[in-house]
Amino acid sequence: MTVTNGVQAEEARLAVLRGHRIMDTEAEPEFDDIALLAAEICGTPIAMVSLVDDERQWFKARVGVPYDEGCRDSAFCAHALEQQDVLEVPDAVSDPRFATNPLVLGEPFIRFYAGAPLRVEGGVSLGTVCVVDHQPRTLTPSQRRALRALARHAAAEIELRSYARRTADVNRRVVELEDLKNRILTTVSHELRTPLSSIRGYLELLLDDADPLDQETGRDFLAVIQRNAHRLTSLVDDMLLATKVGSEGIEVVRVPIDLADLVAAVVAGSRPLAEHKGLEVSFEKPGPVIVAGSHRELTQALQHVVLNAIKFTTDGAITVQVTGEPRPTVIVTDTGTGIDEGEIPRLFDPFYRSETAEAAAIQGPGLGLTLVRAIVNAHGGQVDLRSRLGAGTTVVLQFPPSAEVLV
Template sequence: MQSAPLHPNEDQRLQSLLRLEVLDTEDERAFDELTELASTICGTSISLISLVDSDRQWFKSRVGLGAKETPRSLAFCAHAILQDEVFEVPDALQDSRFVDNPLVTQEPDIRFYAGAPLKAEDGMPLGTLCVIDQQPKQLSAEQRRALEVLSRQVISQLTLRLHTRKLERINRERDRFFAMISHDLRSPFNNILGFTKIMSQRADSLKPAQIVEFSKDILSGAMRVYQLLDELLQWSKQRLGGVACDLQRHNAVDLIDSTLPLVEDAAKLKSIEIKRDTDTDVYVTADATLAKTVIRNLLSNAIKYSDKGSCITLQAVNVGDVVELSVADTGAGISEELASRLFDGCVESIAGTEGESGSGLGLSLCQGFAQMQQGAMRYDASYTEGSRFIFSLPAA
C-alpha cells in the first residue's frame, strides 16, 4: 500500500481548509443533495464530500457509507488532491498503490474510485467530491464532466456557508453592540442634560466653584458620548469595508505625539500623567490614521481604568523586525478569564474607576486595525503593575 505524499503547500492548504469552519459540523441538506446527485449520475453505490485534514479524511456528506472519517494514510482522496483533474482508479485490485489497502481488502471493499478535487479560491485543494463502487468500472467523458461541475458547486456551497456564518456573527455582534450603545449613552446624556438644566435655571445663584465643577461633569459626559459614538463609527466602517489602508513609512514618535492631544482633556480630568518613553529614530510601516486610532483607543482605555493622580507609560521600541508600541497603566489589571476573551469581538464593558462606560468593542477594533497594517495586538499577561497592551507594527 502506498500512502499519498503531503501536498507541496500543505501548511497553506490546511489553513485554507480551516478558514472554511466546516470540519466536524452537522450534516446539511445542500451538501447531501450534491452527493446524491453525483452517485446517481455516476452510477455508484457510494458518494462522498471528503475533506482531507492533517491526519484524516472527514466526510461532510456521505451516501452509502456509515463512517464519518477514515485515516488519511488510507485515503484515496489524499492521492486525488495532488491532481488537477479527476483522479480515477478503475480497479483497485489491479493498482499497486491500493491493492492491499484495508479499504479495499475490507469494508467498504472499494474497487472503483473517482474523485474531483475541491479547490478553494486560492487554488488549494481541500478534498474531493468522490464516487466509489464495489465493482470495477470507468466513468464516461460526460460523467467526469458532471463530477467536475458538481465539485465546483460543492465549493460554492462551502463558500456560501462560510459567508452566511460570518454574517450571522456580525448580526449578533451588531444587535449586542447597539443594545450596549443605547444603554451606555443614556447615562452620560442624562448627566449632561441634568447639569446644563441646573446651570441654566440657577446661573445667577451658583458659585464659581460650583460652575467649574458642573462644567467638568458636562465635559466628562460629553467625552464619554464622543468615545461611544466614535467606536460606533469605527465599527460600522470596518464592517462595511469602508476603512482603507495606506501603508507608509512613519516616525513612531510623530504618530504618538499627534495622538496625545486627543486624550489630554480626559487625562487632566483625572490628573493622570502620560509619560512617553521612546527614542526619536523609531520608524514603522503603517497607515497613519489607523495607527493613531489604535494608540488613542489604548490610551483612552488606560485613562478609563486608572485611578486619579496615577501615571500611564507609553513606549515604542524596536524588537527585531517589528516595533512594539506599548501602553501601560497602574490600574487594577485584568482577570485571566477576561484576558482570554479581550479580542473576541464585542465583550462586556467594565465601568472605569470614575464610572466611565464603554462599548466593549475598542480592543476588537484595535486588533482589526493592527492586522490591516500587517501588525498585531496582544495583552501582556506578564505585566503585574496594572495592564499593558502591546501594538506591534513592521519596522521601516
Template sequence: MAAPKPHNEAQRLAELVDFAVLDTLPDPSLDVIVALASSILDVPIALVSLVDAERQWFKARVGLDACETDRESAFCAHAILDDEPLIVPNALEDPRFATNPLVVGDPKIRAYFGFPLIVGPDLRLGTLCAIDQKPRSITPAQIQHMKALAKIVVSQLEITRSTRDALALAEANEALNREADHARVILETMSEGVLIKNRIGKVVEANPSACRILGLSRDELLGMMVNDQRWQRVREDGTPYVPYEMPAMQVLRSGIPISNEVVGIPAADGSTKWLHLSASPLFEPFDETPSFVVSTFSDITHLKAQQEHLRDLSLKANAANAAKTQFLANMSHELRTPLNGVVGVTSALANTPLDDRQRRMVELIRSSGKDLERQLSDILDLTKVEAGELQLEAVPTDVGMILQEVVSLMSGACTQKKLELAFENKLPAKQLYLADPVRLRQIVTNLVSNAVKFTNAGRIAVSALPRVTGPGVTIHVEDTGIGFDEAQSQRLFERFSQADSSITRRFGGTGLGLAISKSLTELMGGTITAKSTPDVGSIFTLDLPLPLDRAVLSAPTAEDLDEICRDIPKNLRVLLVEDQVLNQQVFGFMMEPFGAEFFTATNGDEGVEAFETATFDIIFMDMQMPVKDGLAATREIRAIEAQTGAKPTPIIMLTANAGENHRREALAAGADLHVAKPVTQVAIGDAMRMALTTYGKLAQARA
C-alpha cells in the first residue's frame, strides 16, 4: 500500500530542493556512513534514501545496484511520516508491505529499519535505512547507534549545502568584480563623457572623456556641485540654467530620464562649447527616489557650427531663388506689352488685302507670337507656383468635356502628322467634379501636346476613368513616340529640363511644360507619372482626387426613363426620410418603375434608427424635418459609418431649398447629391444611377 503524503509536503519538497543534493555525484563521507550502518546491524543492504515527489533516490548505497525506485513502493515514504524510526521485522506479516513489489520480488525485503533524516521541526527529507532479506529485529542499542548515524548524515548534508552556498557567494562576488572591471574599462574608453552625481548633485565619478570635454581634471570634477561657477550652463536660445532646472537635478527630483538635451558651457577661449546630453536615474533597492544620476554627453560644437553655416547658405539660396522668381515674373510681364502689340498688329494685318506670300508671312508671325505667349505663360505660372501665389478654383467641372475639347484642338496637328487620335471616356455620364477647369485643361493640353510633338508615326490615345481608391479621375495619355529611358525619366519633370538636351534643339520648347504640369497636379493633391520604352512609346498617367460635385440635379430632358430603368438593378432597398405623408405617397408612386423595395421614416431620428437596424442601398433625405432635420441625420449616419468602419451608403438630399448655399450645406453634412424639388421620375432615376456608379455599387448590384 502506498504511503500518504506528509501534511507539509510542499514545504518538505522545497527544503529538499534547497539542499540541491538530488542526482548529484557520490559523497565519500556518506558512503562510509552506509557501510558502517550495514556493519552495525549486520545487514546486506544500507542506504541514504531521499524521497522526492515521484521517487526515492539513493545518495549513498551498499549492497544494492539500483539508484532509485518509485515512491509508491518505497518503504522510506512511510518512514518520513514520523520522527521515530520505522521498524518492520517481517514485511510479509505487515499488511502495508506484504504485496509490495520490493517484497515479493527483488531485492526480496523481509526486514526494514528506517531512521528519518530530520532537518527541521516536522521536516524529514528521507531516511538512513537498513534492509535484510530474512525476518529479524534489532536491539535498542542498535537503534540508538542508527539514530546517531542519521544525525551525522543530516550534518553532512548541511555542511555540503553551506559549502555550496559559500562557493556560490564567492563566485557571485568574483562575477561582480569582473563586471565592475568591465564597466570600469568601458567607462574609461568611452568617447562620450560620463558624470555620476549623488542625490544632492555632487560629482562622485567622472571618466577621462568627461575631463577632456569639460577641460577639467578628475580631481577638479570630483566633489563639484551643480551650482559651481566653473561651468555655468546655457540653453540653445542662450538663456542660463538655474541649478534646479539642470537636467541632472530634474532627473534626481522626478526619477524620469531626459534625452537629447543640448547644453552650452563656457570654453577656455571664451566661446561656448555645445554638448548633446542625456541623464538617467540610478535607484538603490527599495528606494523610490534616485540615489544617483548618470549624465552622458558628447561635444557637438562643430556640428552646431556646420548647422549655422548650412542655415546661412539656405537663407542665401532662398533669397537668390526669390530674386530669380521675381525677375522672371517681371520679365514675363514686361515682355507681354510688346508681344501684345505684335499679336494685335498681326491680327489687324491679317484682315487687310494680302497676297499668298504675305499671308504666309503674317501667319508665321502670328504662330510665333502664340508660341512666345505660351512660353511666357509657362514662366509666369512657374513663378506663381514657386512664390505660392497660384490659387486654384474649385468649381463644378465636366472633366470629360474638357478632355474632348483638348482632343478636338489637337486633331489638326495629328492630321498633319498622319497620327491616329483616339479618345475613350469611361467617366459617369453627367458627373461633375469640383476642379479648376483652366488648370486641368492646361495639364492635359501639355500632356497631349507633348505626345503629338514626340510622335512621328502611329497613334495617340487619351482615356479617362474614375479613380479606384476614391472620388476623382485617372487620365492616361499614351503615344507611340520616341520614348525615353529610366535615366532620362529621373529628370523628366524637373524645371528647365528635358529628357535629352538635344530634344530642345530638335523639338523646341522651354522644358517647363511637364514641370508646371507636375506642380499644378500636386497643388490639386494628385500625382503624375510616366512609363516609357525608347522607340516604342510612353504612357503618362494623371491621377487627381477630385471631390464629386453633388450639384443640384434637374430632370435631364434628353434622358429616356426606360433607359435609366434598364441601368438600375431591381430589388434595391431604398429608404425615404420625409415628414410629409403626401410626399411619401407621391415618392412611392414615382419609385414603382425602378422595382425597388421602398421604406419610409418620418424624421431624422427615425431615419438614423432605420439605418442602424437595417441595410439600404440608397437613402433619400429631406432637408427640413421636425425632431431632427436631414443635415443632422446625415452627419450622424456618416459618424456611425466612420466609427464602425462600414462602407458609406449613398445619401441624396431632397429639398425645396435649391440655392448654392443649401447645396454646400448638404455636401458639408455628408450628402452625395442635392436634388431640388419638385422632382421627376427621370431626376430620381438619374440621381440613383449616379450615386450607385460613384460608390461602385452599380456593377456590384448587377453582379
C-alpha cells in the first residue's frame, strides 16, 4: 500500500469511527462484561475494549488499569488495527517494535500483549479487544478463539447502538415531517382561504343585479379584490421560493446595488400599513452603501423583515438603519411583543409560527424568516435575530462588501 493510499484508508477508518459516535460515551455493562471475560478466559490482570482515533486510544471498558485513555503513538492496539487476525506479542522486551515503548519501560510494564481487531461492517477496524500481562507468555488456541469471539461481540454491540440511534433519528425525523405537514396544511389552507373568501364575497356583491352598486363603491370593492389577489400572489411566490430553499438552493445573479436606496424604497412602501396602526417608521438614509446583489430577492427579504416588525408591534416605533462599515448592514429594531428566547432557533424553520403569532392571530404562513435567511445566505451574508418576550426584536442583515464579490 502506498503512503497516499494508507492515509486515505486511515481517513476512511476514522470517518467510520466518528460515525458510530462511540468515543467518550458512558460505561456500559455489556462492554464491561466483555473486558472481564477476556481477562478471565486469558488469565491476564489487564483487559480492555480499546478504540483508536487519530491521536489516542480510548477504553470503552477496562479491567486492571486506572485510566481510560492513552497516547496512540505508544498504543499496541494501533498496531493490531492493521492485522487480519489476533496480534500477539509474547515478550515485548525482545520485540524490536516495542522494546523501547514507554508502556514497556514504565507503567503498566507490558511484557505480553494480545489484541483481536474489532471490525464492524465493511471490515473496518475501530480498535481491539485486548489483554495484557506483566509476564511473557502466549495464548492457547482456545483463548485466541475466545478473544476473536469477544471482539466480534463488541463490534456487534457498537453496530447495534448505531442502528438504534439511526432508527431513533429516522423516527424523530418522521415525527418532525408529520408536524411540518400538519403545519403546512393548517397554515396554507388558512392563508389561502382568507383572501379567497374576501374575493368571493366582494365579487358576489359586484355581480348582484338585484342591488347594483354605485361606481365609487364598485371601485372600492375592486381595490379590495386587487389587494387580496396581490396577497395570494405573494403567498404563492413565497411558497415557490421556499421549495428551492430545501432542494437546489436559491441562486441569485448579483450586480452592484445601493442598499440604502433599496431600504428606502421598502420603508416607503411599508409606511401606509405602519401609519394605519399608528406606528412610526424612522429611517435616515445614509450615503450610498453598495452591495453585490439581486434587486428582486433583496427587496423580498427586506420587505419580510420590515413588515414583520410592523405586524408584531402594537405600540411604539420601528427603527431602520443602514451602514456600510465595517460591512454593509441593515438593522431593523421594533418595540413589539418580542419572542421567547427558546423559540428563536425555530423561527427560521419553514412554516413555523411563534406562540406570539398564534396568540395574536397575526397573518402569515411562517415563511418570512426562512426566506430572509435563505436570500441573505445566497448573497454570502448572515442573519442575526435578538429578541426578548415583551421587549421587542432586532434583526440584523449583514452582507459582504461588493469588492469581495464583484471581481
